[in-house]
Amino acid sequence: MSIVKRDEVKLEETWNLEDLFKTEDEFENAIEEAKKDADSIEAEFKGKIQTSESAAGVIAAYEKLYEKLIPISTYANLALNVDQTNSDAQMRSAKVGQVYGAIGAKLSFIQSELLMLDESVLLQISSAQPGYQRYIKNLLKQKAHQLHPEAEKALAAFSTTFNAPYGLYNTTKLVDMKFPDFEVNGRNYPLSYNLFEGDWELENDRDIRRTAFDAFSSKLREYQHTTAKTYDTHLKIEKTESDLRGYSSIFxxxxxxxxxxxxxxxxxxxxxxxxxxxxxxxxxxxxxxxxxxxxxxxxxxKISLDPDFEPTITIEESRKYMKDGLAVMGEDYSKMLDRSFDERWIDFAQNEGKSTGAFCSSPYGYHPYVLISWTSRxxxxxxxxxxxxxxxxxxxxxxxxxxxxxxxxxxxxxxxxxxxxxxxxxxxxxxxxxxxxxxxxxxxxxxxxxxxxxxxxxxxxxxxxxxxxxxxxxxxxxxxxxxxxxxxxxxxxxxxxxxxxxxxxxxxxxxxxxxxxxxxxxxxxxxxxxxxxxxxxxxxxxxxxxxxxxxxxxxxxxxxxxxxxxxxxxxxxxxxxxxxxxxxxxxxxxxxxxxxxxxx
The missing domain is CATH 1.10.1370.20 (Oligoendopeptidase f, C-terminal domain)
Structure with a gap:
């Protein structure tokens, strides 16, 4: 068992981000196109949302821009999540955060101006265009908590900064925190976040399991004050916005x-x-x-009740379990499962810098992506x-x-x-x-x-x-x-x-x-x-x-x-x-x- 670099893993065990953007140039062009669309929306609608027609028009225009922004952020986030140590991925993600903040500030007028309209105008749009009912319903909920347009613009501009604690948490956890090997009965064992949570925490051997826990906890303890301060900053940001918007509690x-x-x-x-x-x-x-x-x-x-009985399985064998176990969901669902394996929607690899746990990202207009660190358990x-x-x-x-x-x-x-x-x-x-x-x-x-x-x-x-x-x-x-x-x-x-x-x-x-x-x-x-x-x-x-x-x-x-x-x-x-x-x-x-x- 060893911890490999991202460029050492098998291609077939990684997800295919080319389904989002085939090249870096294509990704960069998408960013420029989104920025131009935001400029166009501002030029066409800012200060002019006064009727149900203009209101419906700006909602539709933002819907199209929103669809273009989703693959941009997904691509940057997924590339970073499989290797938080990758400098290019770090910088790409940071750039996208800045772009989102700028676009958010530029278009913050949309919500402000929509909420300045009489409620009956918005309800008229909701009635005429059912696809926008939820958007308008959620918009009206915000009416009591909406700030001055310039304040909303400032908050939107600071969105990347306000999201920084989460990025700092991940950087501390997955980049700066290096775990040394631990020793049991004269033998050394490698340790990382994914190895601990995917293997050692479930290890049947009591001495290995408990020694791994102690070694893992020892490294966590070295970073507890930085992590706590990061978390406290995140909490203060949430509390400040809650108070600014007039909520009775952060809950x-x-x-x-x-x-x-x-x-x-x-x-x-x-x-x-x-x-x-x-x-x-x-x-x-x-x-x-x-x-x-x-x-x-x-x-x-976290140990198994019967560890000697638990089999190990391959990735390909897991496919049959998915198909058989979820067959009750029907043929269309089964085809989706086949596609997830055939088209590399799933990132199975274990490598240094990869995010812990598992998650699914489902960008609108594209297929879902699943992250997991496969242990064969x-x-x-x-x-x-x-x-x-x-x-x-x-x-x-x-x-x-x-x-x-x-x-x-x-x-x-x-x-x-x-x-x-x-x-x-x-x-x-x-x-x-x-x-x-x-x-x-x-x-x-x-x-x-x-x-x-x-x-x-x-x-x-x-x-x-x-x-x-x-x-x-x-x-x-x-x-x-x-x-x-x-x-x-x-x-x-x-x-x-x-x-x-x-x-x-x-x-x-x-x-x-x-x-x-x-x-x-x-x-x-x-x-x-x-x-x-x-x-x-x-x-x-x-x-x-x-x-x-x-x-x-x-x-x-x-x-x-x-x-x-x-x-x-x-x-x-x-x-x-x-x-x-x-x-x-x-x-x-x-x-x-x-x-x-x-x-x-």
Whole structure:
């Protein structure tokens, strides 16, 4: 196992960015064309948006420009994400940020002038052109929070600066932070962010796993103060804008674009913290018993219940799992899966400087792109299914909706991705009666699907809420305070079942989601919806699948409550969440029973 440079990886394991721009010249020309279009929009419409005709005209003109800007930012971001150490990619991304800031400032007049119109004029456009209904609805929401046009222009001009903390976080994490090898029983092992999170954290050998955790945490600790200051800066930017725009709290500011109120946000965190914790403590104790550990530590929570059984698979073998496991979604969806492999939509390579974790980028007008660092572990099937769930969602939504309507609320965004994990699990369980295989599948559902989305991200959300409460009160955070908050949340959830290793409190340093607003809690929200819909599909078959496909095609034309309702789930009540927590408990019951059966 070694960490290679980007130029050393196999071409077939990388994604094909030439589908966005074939050459650098083509990319540069696209930037110049976008700048000229922005100039034209300014010349034609600035100071002249006074009627429904001119208002509709500027909305349509910006729609076309928006479509041209998307591949530009996608190309720059994806090139940087596969190698944060690449100087050319760094400079390209910085340039795009500057261009976006300049165009945003130049065209900030659009929203200002539209909101100066009588509301009836905007509603007239909304009625006449349904494709613009969502844009106008969101625009009108901003009316109470709109600043003076010159203030809006200044804020837009500073957009690149305001986004700098996220870039600084990634630079610290993926460029400056170099991990030395660690030694166990006289043997050296390489260490990096991706190697730790993709391999060592799941390593069956206790000494290797815990030593890797200590070495990883030691390096994180060296950068905790810089990372904390970066995060505090990001929080202050959000708080300042929230106050400037007159929101009563930073929570209201961040939740408004999600189209849900604070009760849904708090419910997700409070119920899981109190009612899921007992189930997950049982799971931790089961891991401890099966592995014969004297004590269960935080460094042991990601290990497999049956590591000797887990197979390794190739990238090509993963394709068959995707096709078979997601076949229920229909022929068109299956063709999309084939295209994702055949046309290199997926970046599988592991290399130095590559972003951690996995994600899907779905640029409007183009095909989706999936980033993953392939380890050949069988659980990667669930990770890949998850990201292809995002890909399938936007593949359908982008084809059906205009650019204003394609993306749904962040609250719903993780439902299609976690749905694919549930479908994959159901497929694997349906096709085997072997007790050991069933235990492996169920334990993977717990350790990958539910642990990742209902525990890891939910604990991030509980911690994040405490952070925002501090910021909302006008206070600040530093490394010591963030460490205390994170450790407190972990202690509350795990109780005395899990010993928190020195370094567990630094887990807040590992997650980029904190720079994306109130994102972490949405994983459990999405999985709550997908768990219930997956059960519908199991019981009702094609009818439930058809409803789900319809929901995916709706994109952002409906609120999360409306989308969930169309799929057969009522998230205005707490019942779906309680049912999902009970379902997780039943899975752990099965694990305990299957383990007892196998040990006889």
């Amino acid at each position: 209201d500011f961040l939740l408004e674009p999600q189209e849900v109120d604070r009760s849904l946000y708090n419910r997700q965190i409070d119920l899981i913290m109190s009612e899921l914790a007992p189930h997950m403590r049982r799971y931790a104790k089961l891991l401890q018993k099966v592995h014969g550990l004297e004590e269960m530590t935080f460094a042991d929570l 069988m659980n990667e099937v669930f990770v890949l299914a998850h990201e292809l769930g995002h890909a399938g969602h936007f593949y359908l939504a982008n084809a059906e909706q205009n650019v204003y309507n394609a993306r749904p609320s962040l609250y719903f965004i993780e439902a299609p991705s976690t749905m694919n994990e549930m479908l994959m699990a159901n497929h694997l369980l349906k096709n085997s009666e072997d007790a050991r295989f069933k235990r492996w599948v169920i334990s993977t559902i717990i350790s990958r699907t539910y642990y990742h989305n209902f525990v890891t991200h939910l604990l991030e959300a509980a911690y994040q809420r405490k952070v925002y409460e501090i910021i909302d009160a006008g206070d600040s955070v530093n490394a010591q305070r963030l460490n205390e908050l994170k450790r407190g949340v972990l202690e509350e959830f795990w109780g005395d079942t899990v010993i928190l290793n020195e370094g567990a409190e630094l887990t807040w340093m590992r997650q980029p989601h904190y720079y994306m607003g109130l994102y972490p809690y949405t994983y459990s929200a999405g999985l709550t919806i997908s768990t219930q819909v997956a059960n519908r599909i199991l019981n009702e078959g094609e009818t439930a699948v058809a409803d789900w496909i319809d929901v995916l095609k709706m994109g952002g034309t409906k609120t999360p409550v409306e989308l969930a309702k169309h799929a057969g789930v009522d998230i205005t009540t707490e019942q779906p969440l309680r049912d999902t927590i009970a379902y997780i408990g039943s899975l752990i019951d099965q694990l305990e029973q299957l383990t007892a059966q196998l040990q006889q």
